[in-house]
Amino acid sequence: MRATQIGLASRPTENLTADDFEILDVELPSLTEGTVLVKNISMQLTSVMADLMRGEELPMPPYTEGQPLWGAAVGVVEQSKSHLFTPGDMVQSMNGWRTHFVAREDELFSVSANQFPRPEVLLCQGPTAYHGMVDIAEVGSGDTVFVTGAAGGVGSLAGQIARKRGAQRVVGTAGSDAKVAWLVDELGFDAAFNYKNPGIDEWLTSQFPHGFSVFFDTVGGSQFEMAVRHAGQDARFALCGTLSEQFAKDGSDPRPRFDIMTGIRKQLKILAFSTYHTPEQIQAWTTHYAQWLAEGEFRFPHTTVRGGLSAAPEGLISLTQSRHRGNVIVELN
Ligand SMILES: NC(=O)c1ccc[n+]([C@@H]2O[C@H](COP(=O)([O-])OP(=O)(O)OC[C@H]3O[C@@H](n4cnc5c(N)ncnc54)[C@H](OP(=O)(O)O)[C@@H]3O)[C@@H](O)[C@H]2O)c1
Known part of the structure; x- marks a missing residue:
């Protein structure tokens, strides 16, 4: 054969x-x-x-x-x-x-x-999105959530998972107006922003006047630096990927610098993770995923x-x- x-x-x-x-x-x-x-x-x-x-x-x-x-x-x-x-x-x-x-x-x-x-x-990318949002960020009722790379494989699931876990507000960034509309109109994000447009700082202030409680990052770069500035007290950061580094090979969005004093003042919980697709991680994801799909409220x-x-x-x-x-x-x- x-x-x-x-x-x-x-x-x-x-x-x-x-x-x-x-x-x-x-x-x-x-x-x-x-x-x-x-x-x-x-x-x-x-x-x-x-x-x-x-x-x-x-x-x-x-x-x-x-x-x-x-x-x-x-x-x-x-x-x-x-x-x-x-x-x-x-x-x-x-x-x-x-x-x-x-x-x-x-x-x-x-x-x-x-x-x-x-x-x-x-x-x-469900096992990663679920592990990062649930086990690492421990997202739950009342959380306010910022997802970068929200229209990617991981991000488009991570935002929906946060919502399912009871997050009060879920917003994300993506690289085109069409993707922004897709996040809001079809995936249930409360708001989204095209990071290629100017004004992301002002947009984050309008979305989170008191800072967000959970950051799920698949991008890194300048969006990570922005997130440190807009995080709320004790915010949890689940660091998943570095799309800006992987894709912007011209160095236009260099590796982020971490403002340590702001991190200390806000007592940020910075948690980088790698998903190893253990049987437990796969089982946790597939069980919830099957149920959410069957209920018809998850894409x-x-x-x-x-x-x-x-x-x-x-x-x-x-x-x-x-x-x-x-x-x-x-x-x-
Ligand atoms: N920690 C782990 O265990 C784990 C597991 C799996 C994946 N990952 C990582 O998680 C990240 C996301 O994975 P994925 O599979 O969801 O990615 P993906 O969907 O394959 O990412 C593709 C998207 O990246 C975005 N992108 C391209 N250049 C960008 C830039 N300069 N800045 C921001 N976004 C850019 C584009 O969307 P826009 O048009 O919206 O920009 C593109 O459609 C990757 O870094 C991946 O390596 C980590």
Whole structure:
């Protein structure tokens, strides 16, 4: 059985191009006891994949030149030599960027058709958004919340999670007027601001006259510095990502400087976190997510890339050009 994979042709140093990807045609190994053959249906694209291609230092190992890329995917079992899976079962894996693959049963998560309306809703940054908002920021009733990168995969879920946990006010920043409108009109944010426009300082003052209580940061840079100025007393900062550093490679939004005296005066709780997708984190997220989706008050914020596996490289390039919103899914069928 042959499979098509997309691999890393060469390490980009700055912006991704189509030449950084290569198509690999491989023969899959025969099934042995405890393994299954899976046909992928959908895969996820995330901005961190660009960093893994560049080989940057991250909590996980980078992609390897000449080898297939990897990432979250959902698929259907086509053949099985496992007692745990039978043909037709839906599974989630980290074996994206390929049409088919053979894997050990312990590398796969079963996807319950009863729990979720469509398996691809699992291809999202929920475990990170949930862990950051709930375990790290401990968001709860009455909190006032500021989310940066709010129209991204993590941010678009983090804001909704804060609302579900009883936050009184949830606002965010995004990089276009269309994304700002989407946050307010479709995802239930109370307000949002296009950070590319002047006036973010005044806007934050109007949103939080007494400062906010929770900051969920996926951007860093000048927006982090702004957040320190607009934080309320004892505000909790959940530091998740550095999109400005990842994307603004020209140094136009340099690493933030932390005003320590303001932090001391306000007694800010600055908590940087990394999500390791432990079974407990996945379970906590999926249980709440399934319930919230079923209740109909929670959106799976996403962009769908069509055209099969060959459309995935361009989909990732578009993601790094800020042309998508929410979580980005490639339909592989
Ligand atoms: N700590 C953890 O465990 C963990 C886990 C997963 C991800 N992360 C990190 O969390 C961050 C968000 O991840 P994600 O998957 O949600 O990202 P994403 O959706 O893939 O981010 C893409 C978005 O970034 C925004 N962006 C681009 N350049 C920007 C700039 N200069 N300033 C501000 N925003 C910019 C764009 O939106 P606009 O058009 O709105 O600017 C773009 O659409 C990343 O830094 C990621 O590495 C951390």
